[in-house]
Amino acid sequence: MRHPEQETLLAVEESAATTAIASSGGKRDGPAVVLRGLHKSFGNQIVLDGIDLTVEDGETLAVLGRSGTGKSVLLKLIIGLQKPDSGSIGIHGQEITLLHLDALNEIRKKMGFLFQQAALYDSLTVEQNVAFPLKRHTKMTESEQGDRVKELLASVGMEGDLKKMPSDLSGGMQKRVGLARALALDPGILLLDEPTAGLDPITSGEIDELILKLQAEHHMASIVVTHDLHSAKTIADRLALLHEGKVQIEGSFKELEKSENAFVEEFLKRDS
């Protein structure tokens, strides 16, 4: 929480951070994502209570946990949609919690975010949705943008639906378009919020395969928030289990299976 007298000090730190990012030229120093001592509360409700996590380039981390344990909040903190109460968030060596908006937007361009309900712009067609980041952040010509959009939609198996509106698509198709939009700027980090939530098992399997394929093609660091253990097992290199605001356990699925932590055992048993 910031007191007014802290604002001046923070502004100075913010300015220094912006200078640092400008001078670094956005180069990659260190792991893709490093979270240290992350705390977040809403009123009296403590959601995250000291989260420490690291995700390396090319690695996929699945964050599991019960509903309402702050998994989605964690992703929103990483992309700067919300600010932590305390703690640090490093993106390729750059601390982002003190950045002002322009510098933060530069970092955001290097991240893709798939929202839980896809969050496609409902007044735009599929094609326009995927082209949105390209129009805003690249100097591509219209025809180059068109080619890139077709390429992205082909990679998620939606090349035939360019002119459709989001309301004409099923949940699984919306997720695919959301993925294509998230990949438009070729991000180094992909954040996926419940990619298989609300989908039938077959479509969930297809989305998992798609994520695996895209990870292999783009070699991104990915953080997948899910409560679908099967999906997490399929797409993630490591898993982290969130409970009562803390990471209860972190490791491979086999390591989780060996855990004697009561909550971990209960979670795996319920989901198996």
Added chain:
Amino acid sequence: MMSPNARIPRRWTNLDAGQAALPLPSALVSVWSPINHFLEWFGDLGLFAWEVARSAVRRPFEGRELIRQLDEIGSRSFPLVALAGAAIGAVLSLESRYSLVRFGAKSMLPAALVYSIIRETGPIVTGLVVSGRVGAGIGAELGSMKVTEQIDAIEASGVNPFKFLAFTRIVACILMLPLLTLVADFCGVLFGWIAETLVEPVSFLSFLNKGFVGANFSDLLAPTFRTAVFGLIIGMIGCFQGMRAKGGTAGVGFSATSSVVLSSLFVILADVILVKFILVFFP
């Protein structure tokens, strides 16, 4: 309260200083609660306006989106504003004729009609019609985008939603309200003449000559340009109510309704203040 969005500066509260809130007697609570709620809302509106103003001076300037909004807010409000202006002009003409004939001042009808329309009726009718059509539209559209995380998606893609969504709509409202007012004024005078000429034929030119006797440019300009303030109010409140929507479809409905109610209320309030202001500077 605003959403927990990071970039709107948070209000300073006594809880920040580590003090517990003092319990108030229940009678005081029932009086203080709505006042506190209003002050909170007003404070949040101020913070929102500050964010929009800050975003205005940053690149990119969103020219394409601004043009789209000028079309959406201006061109598409044209028929409704023209119709409202025409109806008011016709009704005013018929009602004024009846009153003026009673007092033997029938010849004053064109001047009474033109003055009434260009100085007050045209601007306020335009303000209220646009606050209904555009205020509800902005509140519902942004409210829907908010609850379906589309605004978060815009922000996550590195685009400033205060500029892309709010600033463009507010500027479009400010620019289009005076133009729409001219449309309402013209239709009002035209249909006032039609109503008059159906009872007692008179040429349009002669009607205008009599109507604008003694009028000067400030009689038209000052009231017309005060509607830019109405545009600011409609755009600001519509965007603010929309971007703080929460709670699914009910939240969207609330943001649309409250946008119309609040913007109409503040347009009327601003009209009273600005009329006094204009009378001081342009007596």
